[in-house]
Each structure stands twice: as C-alpha cells, then as structure tokens.
Amino acid sequence: MNKATRKAVIAGNWKMNMTPSQAKETVEKTAALVKGKDGCDIVLCVPFVDIASAVEAAKGTNIKIGAQNVHFAESGAYTGEISASMLLETGVEYVIIGHSERRQYFGETDETVNQRTKAALTAGLTVILCVGEVLEERQSNITNEILSMQTKLALAGISTEDMKKVIIAYEPVWAIGTGLTATPQQADEACGLIRSVLADLYDETTAQSTTIQYGGSMNDGNAAELLAKVHVDGGLIGGASLVPEKFDAIVTAAQ
Numbered sequence: 001m002n003k004a005t006r007k008a009v010i011a012g013n014w015k016m017n018m019t020p021s022q023a024k025e026t027v028e029k030t031a032a033l034v035k036g037k038d039g040c041d042i043v044l045c046v047p048f049v050d051i052a053s054a055v056e057a058a059k060g061t062n063i064k065i066g067a068q069n070v071h072f073a074e075s076g077a078y079t080g081e082i083s084a085s086m087l088l089e090t091g092v093e094y095v096i097i098g099h100s101e102r103r104q105y106f107g108e109t110d111e112t113v114n115q116r117t118k119a120a121l122t123a124g125l126t127v128i129l130c131v132g133e134v135l136e137e138r139q140s141n142i143t144n145e146i147l148s149m150q151t152k153l154a155l156a157g158i159s160t161e162d163m164k165k166v167i168i169a170y171e172p173v174w175a176i177g178t179g180l181t182a183t184p185q186q187a188d189e190a191c192g193l194i195r196s197v198l199a200d201l202y203d204e205t206t207a208q209s210t211t212i213q214y215g216g217s218m219n220d221g222n223a224a225e226l227l228a229k230v231h232v233d234g235g236l237i238g239g240a241s242l243v244p245e246k247f248d249a250i251v252t253a254a255q
C-alpha cells in the first residue's frame with residue numbers, strides 16, 4: 001500500500017451551518033456536480049438535525065453522510081447528546097471526532113476523544129479523527145511531539161483490525177477557518193510524522209494503508225498542490241464544503 005493504492009477521502013465539515021432544507025438542496029447540488037467522480041470517497045459531515053434530509057438526498061449518489069461528534073456512552077442520562085447507535089440507524093457512516101473546535105470550546109480531551117473513538121468503532125462507524133497543533137506549539141518546534149501524543153492517546157486500546165475504519169485528519173489549528181494554509185511541505189511532513197507514529201503503534205502495513213487527510217483552509221485553489229503530496233490522502237474541508245462548486249473542484253483535484 002502506498003499513495004497510489006490508498007483511496008483519497010474528501011470530506012466536508014459543514015460545522016454549524018445549514019438548516020435541514022438547505023442541507024437537502026446543498027447535498028443535491030453537490031451530488032449533481034461530483035457524479036461519477038469515483039477516484040475518491042466523498043463524505044459530507046452535517047449537523048445532527050440535518051442528517052435525515054442529507055441521507056435522503058444522498059441516496060443513490062456517491063456521497064456518504066457523516067456526523068460531527070458522537071457521545072461515548074451507548075445510552076443514558078446525557079442530556080443533549082447523541083450515541084453511535086443512534087447515528088448508525090439514521091444512515092450515518094462516518095463521524096468526525098476530536099475536532100479542534102470541540103477541544104477548544106467544548107472541553108474535549110484526549111481521553112474523551114479516545115472514548116468516543118472506541119464507541120464509534122464498536123458501532124461500526126468510520127471515524128475521522130482530528131489532531132493538530134496550535135500556533136504557539138508550532139512556533140516552539142513541538143509540533144511532532146503534540147501530533148505524536150494526540151495520535152497515541154486517541155488510539156489507545158484500538159486494535160489493528162479497527163484501524164481499517166479510522167481516518168486521521170491532520171488539522172493545524174492555526175490554519176482552520178483563518179485562510180492560512182499549511183504549505184504542502186508542512187502538510188506532508190506532519191502527515192508523514194503521523195504515519196510513522198502508526199508504524200510504531202501498529203505495523204508498517206497499517207501505517208501505509210491508513211488514510212491521512214489534511215484540513216485547514218483547503219480550497220479549490222490550493223487542493224491540487226496539497227493532495228499531490230505523498231502522505232496527504234485527502235482533505236477535511238470546512239468553509240469550502242458549503243459551496244458545491246468549490247467542494248466539487250476539490251473532489252476533482254483528488255481524482
């Protein structure tokens with residue numbers, strides 16, 4: 001397995017955008033544009049309340065639907081939370097876990113990221129696990145240590161077999177929603193570092209077969225250059241995924 005045999009995954013992260021009717025319209029528009037572009041897997045991660053209309057609109061298309069978070073318990077007294085089995089039954093196939101906005105604003109820790117990852121995998125969902133350094137960490141030259149630590153803690157207790165359903169998204173926090181993008185070189189180095197951590201934790205086959213995405217202001221203008229890098233197997237796209245034409249251009253770049 002290498003870059004040529006790993007299937008790229010282009011995933012949109014809508015964040016807290018789109019009502020259910022807007023979701024329907026946007027999935028339909030996106031589907032019409034990405035039709036037949038089967039050189040990568042295409043996922044849209046939507047707000048919980050949009051899942052039903054997004055799943056319906058994506059039926060029979062090459063778009064799969066994901067959620068943006070999941071709780072780690074199976075059920076119980078967790079007001080406002082959503083479990084993995086609930087997601088699965090609504091037709092969700094993917095879930096983003098550990099996004100920096102969850103870490104920053106909602107008290108997400110490496111430990112809860114690990115618990116959520118386990119719960120999602122047990123239910124049969126594919127996990128898009130986010131890791132990434134903040135600006136001060138990059139400036140202090142500890143990016144590798146941070147990425148290594150976040151990856152190891154998130155994957156604690158997760159088997160080699162389960163890794164087949166784990167995608168890692170390298171998302172430098174300083175590049176998210178800021179218009180600043182990691183250079184292709186920086187993205188490649190960080191994704192390569194994460195791959196070497198996987199080789200240590202598991203084995204070379206697992207490291208080589210895991211999809212590692214880049215995320216952080218990826219758009220129609222910079223996607224091709226980023227996706228050309230040997231360790232960058234796709235993208236997790238925020239802002240540009242809200243505009244079907246831009247998202248389609250990124251999908252096209254991944255073919």
Ligand code: PGA
Pocket residue numbers: 013171175176177178179215216217218236237238239240
């Ligand atoms: P952005 O978001 O593309 O808007 O920077 C990426 C993300 O947060 O996944």
